[in-house]
Amino acid sequence: EVQLVESGGGLVQPGGSLRLSCATSGFTFDTYDIHWVRQPTGKGLEWVSAIGTVDDTYYPDSVKGRFSISRENAKRSSFLLLTNVRAGDTGVYYCARKTVAGLDHWGPGTLVTVSS
């Protein structure tokens, strides 16, 4: 069974940093792209990063230069480092597996709260 589970969320002060993890199982991790998507409370989905199988990385302008995605194939995990965070970065962060079908499996999410 394909599974993804996020961790590392919590309360962080504005300007601070936080590292999110996405642990996976049930599939050949190093052959799939991994994406991160966030959702502010009560609002819609926003794609925030992706990493390909050759460590190519992608970001929207809203987080470029502040977020950094990585992967460690031996640990079957992806990581999202959030730096210089703002109130607008508050929300649930999901990791998801990417296939030709889009994002076909998602984790349950981890909540990030940016507040002083």
Added chain:
Amino acid sequence: DIQMTQSPSTLSVSVGDRVTITCRASQSVSNWLAWYQQKSGKAPKLLIYMASRLDSGVPSRFSGSGSGTEFTLTISSLQPDDFATYYCQQYNSYSYTFGQGTKLEIK
């Protein structure tokens, strides 16, 4: 970046209704368009990919159509389990933008 515009934002519907949701892209995304269903407090679930292909296990009352810049999600006969929020997402280019969502409410 490619912008995705969904309509309507909210739809008041009843069980048994035929439901159509529209998604428009600011430029062509070919058929690289997916639809997701999200229930409150849960992660999104993939319903349709490549504009018209049903993901495994998705009921046949769901269907998708379109290409280029205009897409639709149709639910042929709404069931109680279908009350949720639906999002389109383009994956033609690495901006992977979502539409703003359409919430189905009980009439």
